[in-house]
Amino acid sequence: MRTRFRRQRIAAICILLGTGVAAQGAGREAWTQVRADAIRSHVEFLASDLLEGRAAASRGYDIAAAYVAAEFRQCGLTPAGPDSYYQTVPLLEATAVLPGSSAELVVDGGAHSFEYSTDYLPSADFMSASSTLSAPMTFAGYGIAAPELGHDDFANLDLQGRIAVIFSGAPANFPHNQRAYFSSSTTKYASLIEHGAVGVVIIDSPQDARRMPWERSVAMSWTPQMRWVDQSGKAQQTFEQLKLRFRFNDEAAARLFKGAEREFDSVRSNIEAATVPGFALPGLLTLSATTGLRRTESVNVIAVLPGSDPKLKHEYIVISAHLDHLGRGSAVNGDAIYNGAHDNAVGIGIMLEMARALNLSNARPRRSLIFAAVTAEEKGLLGSDYFAKQPPLPDGDRLVANINMDMPMLFTNTVDLIALGEEHSTLGAAARSAAASEGYRLSADPAPEEVSFIRSDQFSFIRQGIPAIVLGAGEQARDNRTDAAALKREYRAKHYHQPSDDLSLPMDFDAAAGLARVDLRLVLDIANAPTRPAWKQGDFFAGKFPPKALP
Numbered sequence: 291m292r293t294r295f296r297r298q299r300i301a302a303i304c305i306l307l308g309t310g311v312a313a314q315g316a317g318r319e320a321w322t323q324v325r326a327d328a329i330r331s332h333v334e335f336l337a338s339d340l341l342e343g344r345a346a347a348s349r350g351y352d353i354a355a356a357y358v359a360a361e362f363r364q365c366g367l368t369p370a371g372p373d374s375y376y377q378t379v380p381l382l383e384a385t386a387v388l389p390g391s392s393a394e395l396v397v398d399g400g401a402h403s404f405e406y407s408t409d410y411l412p413s414a415d416f417m418s419a420s421s422t423l424s425a426p427m428t429f430a431g432y433g434i435a436a437p438e439l440g441h442d443d444f445a446n447l448d449l450q451g452r453i454a455v456i457f458s459g460a461p462a463n464f465p466h467n468q469r470a471y472f473s474s475s476t477t478k479y480a481s482l483i484e485h486g487a488v489g490v491v492i493i494d495s496p497q498d499a500r501r502m503p504w505e506r507s508v509a510m511s512w513t514p515q516m517r518w519v520d521q522s523g524k525a526q527q528t529f530e531q532l533k534l535r536f537r538f539n540d541e542a543a544a545r546l547f548k549g550a551e552r553e554f555d556s557v558r559s560n561i562e563a564a565t566v567p568g569f570a571l572p573g574l575l576t577l578s579a580t581t582g583l584r585r586t587e588s589v590n591v592i593a594v595l596p597g598s599d600p601k602l603k604h605e606y607i608v609i610s611a612h613l614d615h616l617g618r619g620s621a622v623n624g625d626a627i628y629n630g631a632h633d634n635a636v637g638i639g640i641m642l643e644m645a646r647a648l649n650l651s652n653a654r655p656r657r658s659l660i661f662a663a664v665t666a667e668e669k670g671l672l673g674s675d676y677f678a679k680q681p682p683l684p685d686g687d688r689l690v691a692n693i694n695m696d697m698p699m700l701f702t703n704t705v706d707l708i709a710l711g712e713e714h715s716t717l718g719a720a721a722r723s724a725a726a727s728e729g730y731r732l733s734a735d736p737a738p739e740e741v742s743f744i745r746s747d748q749f750s751f752i753r754q755g756i757p758a759i760v761l762g763a764g765e766q767a768r769d770n771r772t773d774a775a776a777l778k779r780e781y782r783a784k785h786y787h788q789p790s791d792d793l794s795l796p797m798d799f800d801a802a803a804g805l806a807r808v809d810l811r812l813v814l815d816i817a818n819a820p821t822r823p824a825w826k827q828g829d830f831f832a833g834k835f836p837p838k839a840l841p
């Protein structure tokens with residue numbers, strides 16, 4: 291009797307509290323509901339050692355995905371799939387077996403064997419567990435054909451049946467966007483195949499060597515690679531005609547150029563300033579690789595907030611962040627767990643808090659919203675690519691914009707934000723006004739030459755013709771004794787993709803809440819606007835990846 295009475299009283303209190311919270315939230319603007327501590331709680335869980343670095347297709351990742359799905363349910367969001375928040379991404383994993391590779395040069399009857407890691411790094415081969423390639427070589431500059439920029443590394447060169455020896459990157463005089471586009475391995479490999487090459491040796495350009503020292507590449511070479519697999523079982527983006535793709539460092543590359551019409555040192559010191567015409571290299575190069583292949587899968591976690599407008603609800607704004615990181619790997623200072631707190635547990639934390647705040651406010655924007663926690667970003671934007679190419683939407687519905695969150699670098703609260711991609715579409719002006727409403731100004735990207743705009747999941751949407759933008763911290767700290775730019779530099783140099791990217795590093799959760807508020811205002815603004823976001827007239831990305839015609 292007493293027990294029952296007490297239960298009833300507790301129930302009554304809960305109902306009172308429940309209505310109290312709802313009354314508090316309803317009617318208030320969503321962004322006023324954002325709490326720094328809520329973001330903190332997500333990051334503390336997702337970046338804990340318990341989740342073992344959330345590598346795609348690992349148990350730690352699956353726990354993180356279950357956590358995100360539970361939060362989506364809690365926030366009243368609808369599953370995107372028929373009965374689940376999960377979109378399964380079929381994957382092929384390829385791990386280069388490092389002692390199982392070799393590289394040998396035979397020239398004038400003499401043979402020279404190169405050493406793994408001292409001289410070269412092998413590629414994983416998605417097509418075969420063991421592969422060998424023997425071919426003559428041709429130096430082909432950067433391996434870029436860009437007639438619109440007056441540059442053609444293939445002019446007067448015959449690459450048929452040959453291994454192309456090229457520098458990474460692109461000429462310094464290319465405008466930033468073009469430089470990024472032509473530097474990407476996807477663009478280069480397609481072009482090399484078109485010109486008949488059967489393999490490639492890549493040498494770091496002087497700029498890439500400065501950014502990523504050889505030792506760092508060797509230390510990262512344990513990471514397995516992945517591709518997503520289509521319904522017929524074919525792995526995407528494998529470039530199988532280009533059988534093997536090895537990286538050589540400068541000393542090893544210099545040996546490939548011995549006896550050629552021009553020495554390596556002269557080529558290397560000129561490559562940044564001028565076009566160096568290609569030429570054949572002497573001898574025959576034999577490359578062999580052993581690859582561990584494994585079919586596996588991982589999930590994107592996708593939720594929907596249906597729009598309120600009968601017509602516009604068929605247009606979806608995608609709010610995305612990658613949930614995966616690097617998992618377990620080689621230990622650094624005794625720590626083998628790559629927690630990825632800044633990259634990108636905090637992006638997910640911000641996204642989840644945006645969903646909670648929206649739910650509390652009962653906001654029903656006119657367009658539909660999709661919340662997408664995507665997998666395998668660290669493997670080459672795979673989860674987002676899979677989702678953007680085949681979104682689980684009803685026929686006739688479509689994606690119209692992407693707001694991505696990745697590594698926002700919230701080491702301290704800043705007075706400014708950086709909006710990657712602001713110059714490309716109408717999302718720029720919308721972001722500027724959302725930021726201003728929260729007391730932030732937008733600063734120009736301090737390193738436009740890095741073209742960070744194509745280095746994360748937003749690029750998967752851009753490739754489908756969908757305008758995208760990414761907001762992150764600026765470089766002017768609110769506390770003028772703190773150097774925000776220096777904190778970012780230190781992170782990039784010492785902690786990026788290292789086990790030390792965990793919560794022992796500073797993370798400012800008030801800054802995270804500020805960013806969540808700005809992103810929320812931006813999302814609601816474009817979701818309620820009469821016209822959907824659009825690329826600017828004549829924009830480079832719109833030209834390369836034309837927007838799909840919409841009904």
Ligand SMILES: [Zn+2]
Pocket residue numbers: 612633634667696697746
């Ligand atoms: Zn990231």
